[in-house]
Amino acid sequence: MQPTEIKKNIYWVGGVDWDIRDFHGYSTPSGTTYNAYLLTDEKTVLFDTVKKPLMGDMCAHIKKIVDLEKIDWIVVNHVEMDHSGALPEMIELIKPEKIICSANGKRALHAHFAGSEDWPIEVVKSGDEIKTGEKTVQFMETKMLHWPDSMFSYIPEDKLLISQDAFGQHWATGWRFDHQVDFGRLMHESAKYYANILLPYSSLIQKLLSTVKEMGLEIDMIAPDHGLIWKENPQAIIDAYDQWSQQACSQKAVIVYDSMWHSTADMARAIADGLQEEDIDVVVFNMMHSHRADVITEVLDSRAVILGSSTLNNHYLPRMADVITYMKGLKPQYKIGAAFGSYGWGGESVKQLEAELEEAKMEIIVPGIKVQYVPTEDDLENCRELGRTVAREIKKRPVCHK
Numbered sequence: 001m002q003p004t005e006i007k008k009n010i011y012w013v014g015g016v017d018w019d020i021r022d023f024h025g026y027s028t029p030s031g032t033t034y035n036a037y038l039l040t041d042e043k044t045v046l047f048d049t050v051k052k053p054l055m056g057d058m059c060a061h062i063k064k065i066v067d068l069e070k071i072d073w074i075v076v077n078h079v080e081m082d083h084s085g086a087l088p089e090m091i092e093l094i095k096p097e098k099i100i101c102s103a104n105g106k107r108a109l110h111a112h113f114a115g116s117e118d119w120p121i122e123v124v125k126s127g128d129e130i131k132t133g134e135k136t137v138q139f140m141e142t143k144m145l146h147w148p149d150s151m152f153s154y155i156p157e158d159k160l161l162i163s164q165d166a167f168g169q170h171w172a173t174g175w176r177f178d179h180q181v182d183f184g185r186l187m188h189e190s191a192k193y194y195a196n197i198l199l200p201y202s203s204l205i206q207k208l209l210s211t212v213k214e215m216g217l218e219i220d221m222i223a224p225d226h227g228l229i230w231k232e233n234p235q236a237i238i239d240a241y242d243q244w245s246q247q248a249c250s251q252k253a254v255i256v257y258d259s260m261w262h263s264t265a266d267m268a269r270a271i272a273d274g275l276q277e278e279d280i281d282v283v284v285f286n287m288m289h290s291h292r293a294d295v296i297t298e299v300l301d302s303r304a305v306i307l308g309s310s311t312l313n314n315h316y317l318p319r320m321a322d323v324i325t326y327m328k329g330l331k332p333q334y335k336i337g338a339a340f341g342s343y344g345w346g347g348e349s350v351k352q353l354e355a356e357l358e359e360a361k362m363e364i365i366v367p368g369i370k371v372q373y374v375p376t377e378d379d380l381e382n383c384r385e386l387g388r389t390v391a392r393e394i395k396k397r398p399v400c401h402k
C-alpha cells in the first residue's frame with residue numbers, strides 16, 4: 001500500500017487489515033481498514049492511529065511523506081483500540097508537542113494506557129479550533145458516535161470532515177475512494193456497518209445531522225476511520241444516515257429461524273411464500289448457516305421480524321438466543337413481529353419468542369403458530385396465512401416516522 005493524498009497536503013496513511021473476520025461480534029468477511037490521516041503544514045498533524053499490529057504499515061506510509069519526528073500533534077478523534085492501539089508507541093517514538101482529544105477522550109486514554117498521565121494532552125470541545133499554518137482544524141464532539149470520547153475534525157479550507165467511525169465500512173480494499181468501487185456494494189457495507197455499530201445511537205445521529213445542517217457546514221469530502229473515503233458522493237452517505245437514523249422501514253420482512261428436523265424450516269418457507277404472495281420483500285435466515293451481523297443488516301430497513309424455533313429442552317434453540325440477544329442490544333425500532341415453531345411435547349418456544357419480541361418492543365400483530373412434530377398441509381396453509389397477515393399489516397404502515 002501507498003499513502004494517498006486525499007486533499008492538498010492531507011494524506012491517508014492508515015493500515016489495511018485483510019485478515020480480520022470478526023470485529024467484536026460483527027462478521028467482517030472482507031476485512032477492514034484503519035484509516036489514519038496526516039496533515040502537513042507549518043504544524044504536522046496525525047489524526048488517529050491504527051490497530052497495534054498495523055503500526056508498521058502506518059509508519060511506512062508516513063515516512064514516505066515526512067520523518068516520523070516531524071509530527072507535532074496527534075489528534076485522537078476516537079479512543080477505541082482499533083484507532084489507538086498504536087498510540088503509546090507512536091508517542092514514545094515521536095514525542096509530540098500535543099495530543100488533542102475531548103474531555104471524555106482524556107478520561108478514556110487514562111483508563112486504557114498506563115503512563116498516559118504524563119502525556120501532553122490538550123482537551124478540546126465543540127467549537128474549538130487550532131491553526132496548523134495555512135489550515136484550520138475545527139472540532140465537534142460526537143458523544144456515543146461511537147463512544148463517549150468520539151469527535152469529528154473539520155478542515156474548512158478543504159471542506160473535509162474527518163469523521164472517525166461515522167460513515168465508515170468494514171471493507172479491506174486497495175482502493176481509497178467511493179468512486180473506485182461498486183456503489184451498490186459500498187452502500188451495502190455502509191448499511192451493515194450502521195446496523196451493527198451505530199443503530200442504537202440513531203436518535204443522536206438525527207440530532208447530529210440537524211446540527212450539521214444548522215451550522216451550514218460545507219462538506220466536500222468525508223474521511224472516515226474505516227473503509228472508503230467519500231470523495232465523489234458524500235451526500236449519498238449523509239442521506240443514507242438520515243434514513244437509517246430515522247429507522248425508516250420499507251415493505252420488507254425478515255424471517256429468522258433455527259430448526260431441528262426441518263419442520264420449523266418448512267414453516268419458515270410457507271410464511272415467506274405468504275409474504276411474497278402479497279408482494280412483500282422477504283429475507284429468510286436459517287441460523288444454522290447465517291451470522292447475526294447479516295441478520296441485523298437486513299432488519300435495519302425491514303418492517304417485520306418473524307422469529308421461529310423448534311423447542312429443545314423446554315426452550316427455543318440456542319442459536320436463536322445468540323441473534324436475539326444481539327438484536328435486542330442494537331435496539332431496532334418501529335418493528336412488528338410474529339413467532340412460529342414446531343415441537344414434540346413441551347412446545348414452549350413460540351411463547352418464549354413472543355416474549356422476546358415484546359421485550360424488544362416489537363408489536364406482535366398475529367398470534368404465533370406452533371405445530372407438533374411435522375406440519376400438515378393445513379398447518380403450512382396457516383403459515384402462509386400468517387405471512388399474508390403480516391404483509392397486509394406492513395402495507396398499512398408508513399415508511400418514515402419523522
Ligand code: FEO
Pocket residue numbers: 078080081082083146147165225226
Ligand atoms: Fe473503529 Fe469505535 O472504533
